[in-house]
Amino acid sequence: MAATTVPQATTADTTATRKQAVKGPSTPWWLWVCVFGIVVFCLLPFYWLVNISLKTGPDLSSSDLIPPHPSLDNYTSIFQNSSFTRALANSAIVSLTTTFIGVIVGSFAAYALARLRMNGKFLLLGIVLSITTFPQIAIAAPLFRLWSNIGLYNTLIGLIIPYLTFALPLSIYILVSFFREIPKDLEEAALVDGATNFEAFRKVVVPLAAPGLATTAILTFIAAWNEFLLATTLTSSTTARTVPVAISQFTGSSEFEVPLGTQSAASVVISIPLIILVLLFQKRIVAGLTAGAVKG
Template sequence: MEKKAGVSFYLFLIVFVFVIMFPFLWVFLSSFKPPTELYGSQAFNWIADHPTLNNYVSVFVDYPFLNYLKNSFIIAASTTIISVLFASFAAYALARLRFRGKSVILGLTLSVTMFPQISTLSPIYIILMHLGLTNSYTGLIIPYITITLPLSIWILVTFFRKIPQELEESAKMDGATLMQTYRKIIFPLAVPGIFTTAILAFIAAWNEYLFALTINTDEAYKTVPVGISMFSGQYSVPWGEICAATVVVTVPLVILVLIFQRRIVSGLTSGSVKE
């Protein structure tokens, strides 16, 4: 009976993973199909009859895709660094320091993420336009921080609360200041949570579309999501190039998550045992 239950569980797990991965798998296989096999009855074939790399070549030759990648990386990386830096200090204060209104501040921080982006787009655009920050990296980094910072604070507060408070009390008894305690004791233990937060912030900034479409209209400052959406022509949609570009953008994120996942697990296991 237990053996049948185990087999059923693994079968369910395989089906579940297949359903989750199906869209990306279909896009990945379609990226190798020539245009003639993307339409009609051949579009439903899993494997292309005449696989080709022309779609990937076209993405980099016929479109300024490298520039899109560069813009997205600069903006997403800058947003992540600034958000995680400020969020780590704010989260530590909310998790450890005693003052009135902590729960209110934390609730307000979380409520910021509940506003739909379209409701804040117009005022943010007007402010950036008057400041002369449209069509620039800074013009996207600022609104992206408003998206990623509240989320980063919320995640890190939860993580800081799990760190034993006895460690801070011991450091205080040894004469360490609050900043020294944070830098030498709390921060090293919080590295797994900071990595997790950085991944989520980076992905959120990397995939954002609405602000990027509205604020940066110059071709030189367009990001990957906006650039891919501009592949479509007036009379045709180059699905092969769109699929290839999607794969190129998604694979580095998957690799990034897998790399950091190892460090997160390693950090959690090494910091979880108190000697």
């Protein structure tokens, strides 16, 4: 009986098909063009901000894509301004404290909503979520009057408390969906091994929920760091003034001069911590935001 001979062309086609399967489908060129356009569209405003921050004097009125005489004088000027450095410290204290309390308390509340059996749980979650849509301007004037009467006006604690009213609903909403995706069997196994409910939460649930916690912390920090309305309403001096308010009150060397250079430099400086956070925790942010999107 004659042996069957495999045609060489068929073997070559099979090899090429296997290589293509390993490499995956090629990305069309138009998709790369779209991605490049989106990246340029998103980064161009920040580049223009850096561009202006490196200009001084008459160069500020020019529209050159590259500064003709780049200088760091604007950056030197803002760090020599004691009100700006104090505002940086105030923003760091308020944002970090708000983030810490918001994530801790929000994780407890979200875990209870995700695990406990209670009537009206979804209604309660809906009410919590509706707070995030509540306009801040509606409570700015009442808070100003209340804080002035009880002595919390122009204090850091007077900013942290209202910041938490918006940070907590955001934390709870993100973490509830994430805690639901963690198998309950893992907690029950820890309880069988002798752990308490809090130990099961701290040693089993929290490590598994790290992407969601990181996402919540970063979003809360960004919201508190950039908040302007309540900060300008509830402060009146450098004692508790935050960075966004301090930048808005920069003045030029004369009455009619707009401090574009120093404001741009300050905006670049306060954007750096947020950029570093996103770059360091981008994988956890994506994992936290997509939690619960796909099941199986």
